[in-house]
Amino acid sequence: MNKTELIEAAAEKTELPKSSVEAVLKALTDTIVATVAKKEQVTLPGFGTWKASERAARVGRNPQTGEDIKIAATTVPTFKAGSGFKETVKASK
Numbered sequence: 001m002n003k004t005e006l007i008e009a010a011a012e013k014t015e016l017p018k019s020s021v022e023a024v025l026k027a028l029t030d031t032i033v034a035t036v037a038k039k040e041q042v043t044l045p046g047f048g049t050w051k052a053s054e055r056a057a058r059v060g061r062n063p064q065t066g067e068d069i070k071i072a073a074t075t076v077p078t079f080k081a082g083s084g085f086k087e088t089v090k091a092s093k
Contacts, residue, residue, distance in 0.1 A: 036077050046084030053078045 001009070003025070013019045032042050032050055041051035057073040081089075 033077075037074070042084070046082050048082045048085055049080050051078055051080075052076070 007018055007021050007025060010016075010025070011018045014021065035042050036050050036052050039052045041049055043049045050074050052064045055074050055076050058071050060069050061067070062069050
């Protein structure tokens with residue numbers, strides 16, 4: 001499902017105009033991104049948690065030359081699915 005399909009599905013389910021659903025989705029994603037960028041976490045109980053995680057510096061390997069390369073430490077966004085989300089996916093086998 002892509003963004004357009006998500007907006008259409010949510011509009012149908014809520015009986016709201018697509019433009020309103022799109023505005024809410026944009027506000028939601030912008031807020032999550034801004035909050036995680038400040039190294040704070042966003043939790044939606046039953047759905048999941050977004051947060052910033054530190055990835056340590058490490059040594060990698062250039063696949064073309066086989067040489068070792070240094071990979072710098074960085075901060076990356078992570079998402080951990082909540083128990084309700086996990087259970088629903090697990091049950092839908």
